[in-house]
Amino acid sequence: MRFRFTAFLCLCAALSLSLDASAQIGRRFPSERKVVEDPVTGTMLTFLTSKPHGDSKIYPTHPQWTADGNWVVFRSRLAGSEALAVNEQTGDIVQVTEGGYIGMLNLARKSMKLFYMRRTDAGLQIVEADLGRVLADSAKGTMQAAASYQRVAATLPAELQAGGDLALDAGEEWVYFAVGKEEAARHMAPGAKIEPAFGPRRMGAGPNGIARLNVRTGEVRHVVSVPFQVGHIQANLWNPGEIVFCWETGGKAPQRTWTVRADGSGLRPLYPEAPYEWVTHEAVISKDEVAMAIMGHRAIPGAAAAVDGPATGVGGANPGQDDGWGQTGTREKPSGLAIVNLRTRQMQIVGQTDSGSGFWHVHGSSDGRFAVGDDFSRNLYLIDRRNREMMLLxxxxxTTAADHPHPTFNADGTRIQIQSAMLSEDGRTLNIVIVPVPDAWLKRPARP
Known part of the structure; x- marks a missing residue:
C-alpha cells in the first residue's frame, strides 16, 4: 500500500510539473499556418491559426504586429488566459505572457515590448514584457523565469477603480487607462451635469475619467474627467500626448467620439454628430486622421423596403436593431466609412456599400492610400482613397461567427489582419487571418 501511495504522489508531482511547464512564457506550439483561396473573390488568405482554440485579434484601435513586423500578437484559449504571438512567415506560435492579462494588449511600435494589465493578489498591475528576448530565447530553448522578461511597471491604487482599457502613448513612456466614478468625480468641476444612462442597454452614465501612468517611474497623473462612461481609449501612435476615446453606450451615443491632450487640455468632440447619425468604431489610422463608421444599418421608418436595401439581412443577431435608439443609423442621411482630420477637423466619406448594413468596423493605411471596412455579413471591402474605387476582398x-472581422492594416499598408470563422466547423470559432492588399493596387500611384 505504501508503494502505491508513493507512486501516486510521484504521479501527482509529475502532473504538477507538466501543468506548470504548460503555463510558462516562451512555450512553443506547432504551426497551424494555411493558405486558403477565398471561394468568392479568389483572394489568397493566410490563416495563421486554423484550429478551434477560440482565437481573437487585438481590437483595431491598437497595433497587431510587433515592432519588427514579423509577429502578430493575439488572444486565444490555446494557452489558457495567456497572450500568444504567431510568426507570419513560419507559423510558429509562442506564448508571450505568464500570469494572465486583462483588457487590451499594447504592442510598442519603437521597441519589441508589450504592455498590459493583470489582476493579482497585490492589485491591478501594469506589466511590461520584453518580447524580443522572449521570442529569441524561446527559439534557442534557453528560457528563463518569467520575471526576467516581465517587469511590473506599477501596481495601481485600488481607489482609482482602474479597468482593462489601456493605451500606450506614441512616446512609449506613458500609458493611459480608465478610472472609475468616484475617482473621476473628485476631479469634476463643481455643479457639472452628470449624464444618465442612454439607450436600451442602460449604459453610458457618468462620471468616468482617464489617468496616465509613467511606465518608467510609476508616477500616476489624472488626465480628464467627463460626465459620461468612457470607452475605447486609444493613443495617437504618431503624435505623443494625443488621446482619442468614446462615450460608450453599447450603441448610438449622443456624442460618440472625443479627443483630449495628455495634460487634460483640448477636450472636444472629435466629430460633432447630428442626432440622426449613428457614429461608431473610431480608430486612429495616421498622425492626423481617424477612421470611423457612420452607420446605415437600420430601416427608414415609414419608407418602402428596398429589394436589396439597407435593412436586408441586418436583423436577428446583428446589433443595433432593437428599439430605443431613436430614428438613427438609417440611409436617409449620408452614411459610410468616414475619415476625420484631427487638425483641420474636416470629415469626408470615402465609401459605402450598396446594400446591407453598411460599414461597421473600419481602418486605414497610415500613408493615406487605402481604407478598409467590414459589414454585418462579414464581408471585407478595400477602398482606394485616391479615386474612391471599392473592391470586395x-x-x-x-454570419454565425462569434464576432466581426475587425480589419486592421499593418504598418506599411500592404496587409490587413482579420479574424474569421471560415474554417470553423461550428460556424462560430475564430482564427487569425492575413489578407493581402492586391499587388495591382499597391503599384498604383500614391495620393497627391
Missing amino acids: TTGHK
Whole structure:
C-alpha cells in the first residue's frame, strides 16, 4: 500500500510539473499556418491559426504586429488566459505572457515590448514584457523565469477603480487607462451635469475619467474627467500626448467620439454628430486622421423596403436593431466609412456599400492610400482613397461567427489582419487571418 501511495504522489508531482511547464512564457506550439483561396473573390488568405482554440485579434484601435513586423500578437484559449504571438512567415506560435492579462494588449511600435494589465493578489498591475528576448530565447530553448522578461511597471491604487482599457502613448513612456466614478468625480468641476444612462442597454452614465501612468517611474497623473462612461481609449501612435476615446453606450451615443491632450487640455468632440447619425468604431489610422463608421444599418421608418436595401439581412443577431435608439443609423442621411482630420477637423466619406448594413468596423493605411471596412455579413471591402474605387476582398466568413472581422492594416499598408470563422466547423470559432492588399493596387500611384 505504501508503494502505491508513493507512486501516486510521484504521479501527482509529475502532473504538477507538466501543468506548470504548460503555463510558462516562451512555450512553443506547432504551426497551424494555411493558405486558403477565398471561394468568392479568389483572394489568397493566410490563416495563421486554423484550429478551434477560440482565437481573437487585438481590437483595431491598437497595433497587431510587433515592432519588427514579423509577429502578430493575439488572444486565444490555446494557452489558457495567456497572450500568444504567431510568426507570419513560419507559423510558429509562442506564448508571450505568464500570469494572465486583462483588457487590451499594447504592442510598442519603437521597441519589441508589450504592455498590459493583470489582476493579482497585490492589485491591478501594469506589466511590461520584453518580447524580443522572449521570442529569441524561446527559439534557442534557453528560457528563463518569467520575471526576467516581465517587469511590473506599477501596481495601481485600488481607489482609482482602474479597468482593462489601456493605451500606450506614441512616446512609449506613458500609458493611459480608465478610472472609475468616484475617482473621476473628485476631479469634476463643481455643479457639472452628470449624464444618465442612454439607450436600451442602460449604459453610458457618468462620471468616468482617464489617468496616465509613467511606465518608467510609476508616477500616476489624472488626465480628464467627463460626465459620461468612457470607452475605447486609444493613443495617437504618431503624435505623443494625443488621446482619442468614446462615450460608450453599447450603441448610438449622443456624442460618440472625443479627443483630449495628455495634460487634460483640448477636450472636444472629435466629430460633432447630428442626432440622426449613428457614429461608431473610431480608430486612429495616421498622425492626423481617424477612421470611423457612420452607420446605415437600420430601416427608414415609414419608407418602402428596398429589394436589396439597407435593412436586408441586418436583423436577428446583428446589433443595433432593437428599439430605443431613436430614428438613427438609417440611409436617409449620408452614411459610410468616414475619415476625420484631427487638425483641420474636416470629415469626408470615402465609401459605402450598396446594400446591407453598411460599414461597421473600419481602418486605414497610415500613408493615406487605402481604407478598409467590414459589414454585418462579414464581408471585407478595400477602398482606394485616391479615386474612391471599392473592391470586395473576401467574404464567406459566416454570419454565425462569434464576432466581426475587425480589419486592421499593418504598418506599411500592404496587409490587413482579420479574424474569421471560415474554417470553423461550428460556424462560430475564430482564427487569425492575413489578407493581402492586391499587388495591382499597391503599384498604383500614391495620393497627391
